[in-house]
Amino acid sequence: MSAPAGWEVVIGIETHAQLSTASKIFSGASTAFGAAPNTQASGVDIALPGVLPVLNRGAVERAIRFGLAVGGTVAPLSVFARKNYFYPDLPKGYQISQYELPVVSGGAIDIAVDGSHKRIRLTRAHLEEDAGKSLHEDFHGMTGIDLNRAGTPLLEIVSEPELRGSREAVAYAKTLHALVRWIGICDGNMQEGSFRCDANVSVRRVGEAKLGTRCEIKNLNSFRFLEKAIDYEARRQVELIEDGGTVVQETRLWDPARGETRTMRSKEDAHDYRYFPDPDLPPLSISPAWVEAVRGSLPELPSAMGERFVAAHGLTDWEARTLTASKALAAYFEAVVAAAGGDAKSCANWVLGELSALLNRLEVEADASPVSPAALAGLVHRVRDGTLSGKAAKEVFEAMAQGEGEADAIIEQRGLRQVSDAGALAQLVEAAIAANPKLVDDYRAGKDKAFNALVGQVMKASAGRANPGQVNALLKARLG
Amino acid sequence: MLSTEELRRLCELARIDLPADGGAALQHDLDRVLGWVAQLAEADTEGVTPLTHPGDPTLRLREDRVTEPDEHEAFQRTAPAVEDGLYLVPKVIE
Amino acid sequence: MHALSVAELSVALRERRVSSEELTRLFLSRIARLNGRLNALVTVDEERALASARAADRRLARREAGPLTGIPIAHKDLFCARGWRTTCGSRMLADFVAPYDAHIVERLEAAGTVHVGKANMDEFAMGSSNENSYFGPVRNPWDAARVPGGSSGGSAAAVAARLVPAATGSDTGGSIRQPAALTGICGIKPTYGAVSRYGMVAYASSLDQAGVFAHSAEDLALLLTAMAGFDPRDATSVERAPEDYGRALNAPIAGLRIGVPRQYLGDGVSPDVARAVRGALDTLTGLGARVVEVSLPNQRLAVPAYYVIAPAEASSNLSRFDGVRYGHRAEGAADLASLYRRSRSEGLGPEVQRRILIGTYVLSHGYYDAYYRQAQKVRRLVADDFARAFEQCDVIAGPTTPTVAFPIGRPGTDPVQMYLEDLFTIPVNLAGLPGVSIPCGAGEAGLPVGLQLIGRAWDEAKLLGVAHAYQQSTDWHRRAPPEEP
Structure with a gap:
C-alpha cells in the first residue's frame, strides 16, 4: 500500500539478529531453541551474586563478518555498556549492550523495489545480549519467567531513516535477512525470534524537510506484519495529525490478531537507562589481522554474485537478484550451470521456474532439493540437444522430482525421446x-x-x- | 539542592521506597554527599581520557563452546517462588 | 599456639607437633568463647571444619601437604562458598545459600586450608566501621567499644583476636587495609586483576579486589600465593605466570627509595598516627632505605571521585537483588513494581540505599558528564600521580588511616566524615595498585596504628619484602589485644 496522498512515510528499522553461536554471548550455556524452562540458564544468565560475564569470540567474529559484508567500519576498540532498567526477564537489572562505541559503524544495504534500486545506509551494528521470556499463561495470576533466552547473542542493526513506505521497509528487511543467512551469522528463523524487526515510523507532508515525531513498533516477527504494521501506523499518524492531534513519541506493540498497533503499557514511563561502560568488561580490541582473516573467510556476497550472473551469463537483474536471494539457491544454480557446461540462461529458467515451484511446494531449501543440480543439468542438456520437447521436459522433471531417476532413464522408460530424424x-x-x-x-x-x-x-x-x-x-x- | 521531585524520581529508577518520613533525612544526606562530590568540577580534566578499567586492559575472549550444564534445580532451591521450572512474579502487563 | 603465625603453624603441622584437627578445635573453642562478644563471624561450621581438618591430617600423614594444609581460615561473607549462606551482611541475602564456590574459595581449599566459617562485614562491603551489618556491629578486640574498621571488619577482628590465624577480605576503597590498621594486623590488597573476582559478590567492580589478613608479611605472601592467579571466568583477571609472592621476603632493603607523599603526614592525620608512622620510617631508614618526598597533587579529589564511581557501579551491580530469583522477597506484593520496591527497601540497609541513590543520580541523564565522566577523568589524574611518583621511588609509604579506631556509634553521623576515613587507601584502588597495611606502633589509648605501603602494579613481592624486613626488626605485628578487655 502506498502512503496516504500528500504524505510521506519515513521509516528506520532496528533489527535484532540472533547470532548463530553454540553458546551464549557472556556464558557457556547453550543457545539451542526449545529447551525446558531455565535449563539453559547458567549462573551468569540468571545473574547469581558474584558471577561475571566473559565475551564469546564467536559472537565478535560474526559481528566482524557483518561489518565487512555491508562495507561498514569495524571498530578497533569498542566498548560494552550497561543499560539499566528493571524487568523480570532482565535478571541483572541491566542489559549488556554497546552504546558510545559500537563494534560496527556505517555500511549500507542495497534494495530493489519495482525494478529501481536504492541504497539504505546503516547507522551502526552493535553486540548485545537478549533478555529472557515472560510467559503470561496463568500461574495463579502470576507470570512465569524463563531465562533460557537470556544472554543469547544479538547483533542490533540500525538503519538510517531512509526507507519510504512499507514496501521499501519490507525489501530492506528481506535483503538484510538474506544477507545475514548468506554470511552464516544468523539462521534467520523468524518464528523462533532469530530475526526481529522494530520499525521507527513517522510521517510528514510531502516536501517537508523536518522529520515527524516517530513511534517505535515492536513485535514484528514476519515481513507481512512489518508491512501491515507500518501501513496501519502511517495511517494512524496521518489521521491523528489531520484531525488536529499530535503524534506522541512512544513504543507501540503490533497486535496481529486485531491488525493494529497499540501503546505498550510496560514501556509507558520514560526511561533513563543510565548507560555506562561495563566495569566487568574492558574494551573489546579487534586487530587488523583478525579483520583480514575474517575477510578472507567471507563468501562471495550476493550483490557481487548477482552482478557476475548478469555480466557472465547475460541474466536479467531480476533473475540475478532472485537467484541470489538465498545462498543455497545461488549455489544450486551455479552447480547446474557447471554440470550443464553452459547455457546459463536455460539453467536460470529451470531453477527459477520448475525447481523453485517444487521447492516452494515441498517447503525446503535448494540444498535439500530432491532433484540434484547434476540431474537438472542432464535435463537441460536433453532439451538443448533436441532429445526432449519443452512439454516432455516438464514431464521428465516431474518424474525426477518423484524420484524416478535420471532424465535419460525416464526418457527411455516413458518413450519421450523427440523424433528428430x-x-x-x-x-x-x-x-x-x-x-x-x-x-x-x-x-x-x-x-x-x-x-x-x-x-x-x-x-x-x-x-x-x-x-x-x-x-x-x-x-x-x-x-x- | 536535590528537589523532592528528583528524590522521588531517583527512588523510582532505583526501585527503592521513599522512606515513610517523606525522605527528608535521606534528602539531606544525599545533598550533603552530592554537594561534596561536586568539588570534582574543580579539577582541570581538559583532554584527559577517563580511566574506566585500572591498567587499561583489553578484553580477553572465550571460545564459543557450551560448557555449562543444566543446574536449574540447584539454582532454584533458594528461589522465593518457582513453578514448573519458571520463576514467578506478579502478573506482567505489556 | 593460637598466637603463632600461619608460617609457624605450618611448620608445627608438618613436624606433627600438632594435628590440624587439634588446631581447628583450638580455634573453634576460641570462637565459641570470644565471638559472642566480638560478633566477628556470622557463620561457623564446626562439623565441616573438623571434617576438612581430618582430611588435611591424612594429607599431612602422607606427606602430601603444602604450606597451608591444615591451616584454619575464615572468609569474608561476600565470597560464595557452596553449602553455606553468603549474606554480604545484608538482610537481602540473609538466607542465600550459594550454589557454587568463589575462585579463591576453590584455590584455598585446593591448598588444604580448613574453612571454619564466614566473617561479618559492612553490608555489601559499604562502610568503614562495620556498623552497617544486618547482623550487628563487629567490635574491635583492642577495645570493644570501638569499631574494627570496615568493610572487612569481621575478618580483621577474627584474625586480631586469634579466632583464626588468617582470613580473606575484599578491598574496594580500603576495606582490608583500614581494618587491618585499626585491629593491629597485616592486610594486603593486591593489584587489580591479580585475584579473580569470580564468586565475590560485587560492590564496585572496577575497584573491588580480594585480599587477605594475617599476622605477618610472610603469612600474607603464603596466602596470596595460594589465592592469586589467572581465572578465565573473570574478564578482568590478568593472565600472568603464577608467582611466589614470598620470593623477595629476604631481599635487602638497603638503597630502597621510599616515597612519602607530602600530603600524607600533614593536616588530617592525628598526631599519634603521624608519630607512629614517622617512627616506622625511621626504622626503615635504619635498615638502609632512603626516604624521598613525593607529591600526589590530585589526592584531594580521590575520595570524591571514589564516591561517584563506586556508588555508580554499585547502583547497577545491586539491581540484581530484586526478590525474583533469590534473596529477600517482600510478602504479598500485588504488582511487580511494589515487589521490586518493597523487596529492595526491606532487604537493603540505609547506607546501601543511600549509595544506590547516589549512583543512580550520577549516572542519570544530564549529570553523567559532570559527575561520572569527570570522576573517571580525575581517576586518571590520580593514577598518573602515582606513575610520576614511582619515577622517584620504589615504594610509597604513609599512614593507612588518619586516626586509630574510633568509637562505635560515633556521634554526628555525617556520611562524608565517614568517607574520609579512607582518604589514604582510596587512591590506591582508583589506580588499581597493590597496597599493604602492617602494624607499626601504638597511638591514642594504646590502639594500633597501621603503616601503608603502596607499590607499582605487580610489585606485591617487593612490598611484602619491605614489610618483612620491618617485621624482622620490630614486634608490633606480634602484639595481641588483651584477651578479656
Missing part, C-alpha cells in the same frame, strides 16, 4: 498432407491457422514426440 519426420509430414487436403488448400489460400493445424496433425501422429521446429521447417519447405 529427418526421414522419419518427412514420412509423417507426407502422411499428414495426404490425409488433410482441405487444410493444405486453406493454407495455400492464405489461412495461417491451417498451417498450425497441419503441424498439430504431425505432432499427434508422432504421439507428441516429433521435434516441432523440424516439423515446421519440413512443412514450410514441402508446401512452398
Whole structure:
C-alpha cells in the first residue's frame, strides 16, 4: 500500500539478529531453541551474586563478518555498556549492550523495489545480549519467567531513516535477512525470534524537510506484519495529525490478531537507562589481522554474485537478484550451470521456474532439493540437444522430482525421446498432407491457422514426440 | 539542592521506597554527599581520557563452546517462588 | 599456639607437633568463647571444619601437604562458598545459600586450608566501621567499644583476636587495609586483576579486589600465593605466570627509595598516627632505605571521585537483588513494581540505599558528564600521580588511616566524615595498585596504628619484602589485644 496522498512515510528499522553461536554471548550455556524452562540458564544468565560475564569470540567474529559484508567500519576498540532498567526477564537489572562505541559503524544495504534500486545506509551494528521470556499463561495470576533466552547473542542493526513506505521497509528487511543467512551469522528463523524487526515510523507532508515525531513498533516477527504494521501506523499518524492531534513519541506493540498497533503499557514511563561502560568488561580490541582473516573467510556476497550472473551469463537483474536471494539457491544454480557446461540462461529458467515451484511446494531449501543440480543439468542438456520437447521436459522433471531417476532413464522408460530424424519426420509430414487436403488448400489460400493445424496433425501422429521446429521447417519447405 | 521531585524520581529508577518520613533525612544526606562530590568540577580534566578499567586492559575472549550444564534445580532451591521450572512474579502487563 | 603465625603453624603441622584437627578445635573453642562478644563471624561450621581438618591430617600423614594444609581460615561473607549462606551482611541475602564456590574459595581449599566459617562485614562491603551489618556491629578486640574498621571488619577482628590465624577480605576503597590498621594486623590488597573476582559478590567492580589478613608479611605472601592467579571466568583477571609472592621476603632493603607523599603526614592525620608512622620510617631508614618526598597533587579529589564511581557501579551491580530469583522477597506484593520496591527497601540497609541513590543520580541523564565522566577523568589524574611518583621511588609509604579506631556509634553521623576515613587507601584502588597495611606502633589509648605501603602494579613481592624486613626488626605485628578487655 502506498502512503496516504500528500504524505510521506519515513521509516528506520532496528533489527535484532540472533547470532548463530553454540553458546551464549557472556556464558557457556547453550543457545539451542526449545529447551525446558531455565535449563539453559547458567549462573551468569540468571545473574547469581558474584558471577561475571566473559565475551564469546564467536559472537565478535560474526559481528566482524557483518561489518565487512555491508562495507561498514569495524571498530578497533569498542566498548560494552550497561543499560539499566528493571524487568523480570532482565535478571541483572541491566542489559549488556554497546552504546558510545559500537563494534560496527556505517555500511549500507542495497534494495530493489519495482525494478529501481536504492541504497539504505546503516547507522551502526552493535553486540548485545537478549533478555529472557515472560510467559503470561496463568500461574495463579502470576507470570512465569524463563531465562533460557537470556544472554543469547544479538547483533542490533540500525538503519538510517531512509526507507519510504512499507514496501521499501519490507525489501530492506528481506535483503538484510538474506544477507545475514548468506554470511552464516544468523539462521534467520523468524518464528523462533532469530530475526526481529522494530520499525521507527513517522510521517510528514510531502516536501517537508523536518522529520515527524516517530513511534517505535515492536513485535514484528514476519515481513507481512512489518508491512501491515507500518501501513496501519502511517495511517494512524496521518489521521491523528489531520484531525488536529499530535503524534506522541512512544513504543507501540503490533497486535496481529486485531491488525493494529497499540501503546505498550510496560514501556509507558520514560526511561533513563543510565548507560555506562561495563566495569566487568574492558574494551573489546579487534586487530587488523583478525579483520583480514575474517575477510578472507567471507563468501562471495550476493550483490557481487548477482552482478557476475548478469555480466557472465547475460541474466536479467531480476533473475540475478532472485537467484541470489538465498545462498543455497545461488549455489544450486551455479552447480547446474557447471554440470550443464553452459547455457546459463536455460539453467536460470529451470531453477527459477520448475525447481523453485517444487521447492516452494515441498517447503525446503535448494540444498535439500530432491532433484540434484547434476540431474537438472542432464535435463537441460536433453532439451538443448533436441532429445526432449519443452512439454516432455516438464514431464521428465516431474518424474525426477518423484524420484524416478535420471532424465535419460525416464526418457527411455516413458518413450519421450523427440523424433528428430529427418526421414522419419518427412514420412509423417507426407502422411499428414495426404490425409488433410482441405487444410493444405486453406493454407495455400492464405489461412495461417491451417498451417498450425497441419503441424498439430504431425505432432499427434508422432504421439507428441516429433521435434516441432523440424516439423515446421519440413512443412514450410514441402508446401512452398 | 536535590528537589523532592528528583528524590522521588531517583527512588523510582532505583526501585527503592521513599522512606515513610517523606525522605527528608535521606534528602539531606544525599545533598550533603552530592554537594561534596561536586568539588570534582574543580579539577582541570581538559583532554584527559577517563580511566574506566585500572591498567587499561583489553578484553580477553572465550571460545564459543557450551560448557555449562543444566543446574536449574540447584539454582532454584533458594528461589522465593518457582513453578514448573519458571520463576514467578506478579502478573506482567505489556 | 593460637598466637603463632600461619608460617609457624605450618611448620608445627608438618613436624606433627600438632594435628590440624587439634588446631581447628583450638580455634573453634576460641570462637565459641570470644565471638559472642566480638560478633566477628556470622557463620561457623564446626562439623565441616573438623571434617576438612581430618582430611588435611591424612594429607599431612602422607606427606602430601603444602604450606597451608591444615591451616584454619575464615572468609569474608561476600565470597560464595557452596553449602553455606553468603549474606554480604545484608538482610537481602540473609538466607542465600550459594550454589557454587568463589575462585579463591576453590584455590584455598585446593591448598588444604580448613574453612571454619564466614566473617561479618559492612553490608555489601559499604562502610568503614562495620556498623552497617544486618547482623550487628563487629567490635574491635583492642577495645570493644570501638569499631574494627570496615568493610572487612569481621575478618580483621577474627584474625586480631586469634579466632583464626588468617582470613580473606575484599578491598574496594580500603576495606582490608583500614581494618587491618585499626585491629593491629597485616592486610594486603593486591593489584587489580591479580585475584579473580569470580564468586565475590560485587560492590564496585572496577575497584573491588580480594585480599587477605594475617599476622605477618610472610603469612600474607603464603596466602596470596595460594589465592592469586589467572581465572578465565573473570574478564578482568590478568593472565600472568603464577608467582611466589614470598620470593623477595629476604631481599635487602638497603638503597630502597621510599616515597612519602607530602600530603600524607600533614593536616588530617592525628598526631599519634603521624608519630607512629614517622617512627616506622625511621626504622626503615635504619635498615638502609632512603626516604624521598613525593607529591600526589590530585589526592584531594580521590575520595570524591571514589564516591561517584563506586556508588555508580554499585547502583547497577545491586539491581540484581530484586526478590525474583533469590534473596529477600517482600510478602504479598500485588504488582511487580511494589515487589521490586518493597523487596529492595526491606532487604537493603540505609547506607546501601543511600549509595544506590547516589549512583543512580550520577549516572542519570544530564549529570553523567559532570559527575561520572569527570570522576573517571580525575581517576586518571590520580593514577598518573602515582606513575610520576614511582619515577622517584620504589615504594610509597604513609599512614593507612588518619586516626586509630574510633568509637562505635560515633556521634554526628555525617556520611562524608565517614568517607574520609579512607582518604589514604582510596587512591590506591582508583589506580588499581597493590597496597599493604602492617602494624607499626601504638597511638591514642594504646590502639594500633597501621603503616601503608603502596607499590607499582605487580610489585606485591617487593612490598611484602619491605614489610618483612620491618617485621624482622620490630614486634608490633606480634602484639595481641588483651584477651578479656
